[in-house]
Amino acid sequence: MDWTAFALSLQLAAWTVVLLLPIAIMLARLLAWGHVRFKSGIEALIMLPLVLPPTVLGLYLLIAFSPQYWFGSFLKSVFGSSLVFSFTGILIASLIVNLPFAVQPIQRSFEAIPRNVREAAFVSGLSRWETMRRIELPLAWPGIVSAIALTFAHTLGEFGVILMIGGSIPGETRVLSIAIYDRVQAFRLDQASVMSAALLAFSVIAIAIVHMLARRGRSGTHVR
Amino acid sequence: MSADRAAALSVRLEQAGPIPLDVRFSCARGELLALIGPSGSGKTTVLRSIAGLYRPEQGHVRADGEIWLDTRAGIDLSPQARRVGLVFQDYALFPHLSALDNVRLAMLQREEPERSRIASDILARVSLNGLEARRPDQLSGGQRQRVAIARALARDPRVLLLDEPFSAVDRATRDSLKDELASLHRSLEIPIVLVTHDLEEAQALADRMCVLDAGTTLQIGTPDEVRLRPSSARVARLMGQSNLVPAIVADDRHLLCCGARVAVTRLNGFSVGAHVTALLPPDGVALQPASGEDGNVLRGKLTEVQQIGDLAALSLNVDGATLRFRIAAREARERALKAGEALDVWLDPASIHLLRER
Structure with a gap:
């Protein structure tokens, strides 16, 4: 069992969830209620990682991150070193790849909140921020939880994009899915199966916990 | 205050x-x-x-x-x-x-x-x-x-x-x-x-x-x-009033409506010759008293007699216009009112209200 890879996978999944969630909530809210121009265009763009082969996405990110070009060298100056073959690089890739998994469920649950419930909050004197905190987010909670579960599980299982831009550097970019692939390549099927089973069990447990939280969060809301 | x-x-x-x-x-x-x-x-x-x-x-x-x-x-x-x-x-x-x-x-x-x-x-x-x-x-x-x-x-x-x-x-x-x-x-x-x-x-x-x-x-x-x-x-229509009929102001006390000359008490500022709509509230429509008032009697044909509890709702076709009003169900039974029969009704001049279309 490659514990370093396991820890790296968890780290990647956790950071992806933490960083992506606020972005996804803002985007989803904007798409659900905002007067956005080119709304379907933006939605299509967010959905793109779902249909694009990971290798294609990985290739474009590789080009974007490459210090040979202006964008890559700009990124290099921001992050201090090249994003290719780095944890930061695969984290950014993971954020992009997981956009649809995070935005979609939250957007759907925002859209399911009747307009007049939000208006009732305004008329009751709640500011936009209070309305979001006390009405919108609790009502969208099941969607947010789905987004967390999907993003977390999907990041654990991510392979193509990470391999393309991260390669397989132990402790830096070799996450569990890549470690499994390496073991299979080396005909160490026994090790690969142990790690696969661990990944499977962990994913199932993570999703179960998150859904349990969802149910509790929904019934337990009250005004403080 | x-x-x-x-x-x-x-x-x-x-x-x-x-x-x-x-x-x-x-x-x-x-x-x-x-x-x-x-x-x-x-x-x-x-x-x-x-x-x-x-x-x-x-x-x-x-x-x-x-x-x-x-x-x-x-x-x-x-x-x-x-x-x-x-x-x-x-x-x-x-x-x-x-x-x-x-x-x-x-x-x-x-x-x-x-x-x-x-x-x-x-x-x-x-x-x-x-x-x-x-x-x-x-x-x-x-x-x-x-x-x-x-x-x-x-x-x-x-x-x-x-x-x-x-x-x-x-x-x-x-x-x-x-x-x-x-x-x-x-x-x-x-x-x-x-x-x-x-x-x-x-x-x-x-x-x-x-x-x-x-x-x-x-x-x-x-x-x-x-x-x-x-x-x-x-x-009047929005308020569910049904008895609205076209009328012409004949003189300062009379209208021409439903093919008859009908007395009114108020012209609501309309001048003689004006084309108006007359509201004949159901309250102001009565079966013609056996004796008494003359004038303001319209003759029509009953198109519907419907008993609703202790009231009877009548629809009367008068010269193409439909008048709806209610009487006591007992009275309708006693008179044996049936659809198709001719019927005279009396209009209360004070109840008639003249209107413009909008």
Whole structure:
């Protein structure tokens, strides 16, 4: 069992969830209620990682991150070193790849909140921020939880994009899915199966916990 | 006091589209004004404009001496700043919160434990004590409406707005809620604006009615004024009046209508020769007395005799126009009235009301 890879996978999944969630909530809210121009265009763009082969996405990110070009060298100056073959690089890739998994469920649950419930909050004197905190987010909670579960599980299982831009550097970019692939390549099927089973069990447990939280969060809301 | 009363709520809204509006009315403190009109007449838009949820092209809304909207001066207070209580048509309760929390949330400006205490008091006032902990999906339609009213009152509003409050409950609940709203109305010293398309509801509850059609105020008056003295034939039709017939003013005491010469007591300012619409209220139509009044008798053919409880509803075709009126069911039986028979009726000259079309 490659514990370093396991820890790296968890780290990647956790950071992806933490960083992506606020972005996804803002985007989803904007798409659900905002007067956005080119709304379907933006939605299509967010959905793109779902249909694009990971290798294609990985290739474009590789080009974007490459210090040979202006964008890559700009990124290099921001992050201090090249994003290719780095944890930061695969984290950014993971954020992009997981956009649809995070935005979609939250957007759907925002859209399911009747307009007049939000208006009732305004008329009751709640500011936009209070309305979001006390009405919108609790009502969208099941969607947010789905987004967390999907993003977390999907990041654990991510392979193509990470391999393309991260390669397989132990402790830096070799996450569990890549470690499994390496073991299979080396005909160490026994090790690969142990790690696969661990990944499977962990994913199932993570999703179960998150859904349990969802149910509790929904019934337990009250005004403080 | 009277100037103060008049100042409680004044509303003027104008806009060409997309929802055309030409509305103006005022509502005194403690007065219940019913906005009545067919669906699509802009009633809900008027309420939303008062609450600050809709901004008309031009308008002026003043409540309790405070200007909420003045498009010319660039004033447009947010809904949060308007201190308005709005009961939505489908109540729009916060589904994840208990009845008590729904009310408490509208009082964030107050500190605990005062907030909880007042919220409980308001819930008790709308007879919801014991149900504070229930969420909206655990309440009946009538109970939900009471939570919505309680929430609207929680802000100590300057104006209470009710959007079709009885449309989502059954008949029995509606009757009891009406009684409660009537008593609430007596106890509240703020203007109340009630949107409805139900005439009966408006007549039972309102001090005054404002008739809206296609976003335009057609008439404002007491329920009796609007019902018996509508300002136009359109208002009369909207108020469910059926006996509207075309007529010509023959001289200063008579009309030509339904193929006969009919006496009237008032011409409503119309001059001789004018083409008008005459409202012949059912109250003013009677079976011709065996002896007595002469004149003002119309002869027609009964097209329908329908018994409704101890009344009989009659439809009479007079020279192509249909007159509807009611008599005691016993009288209809005694006279053996049947559809197809000829019948003479007498019109009370004082009841006839002359109208322009719009």
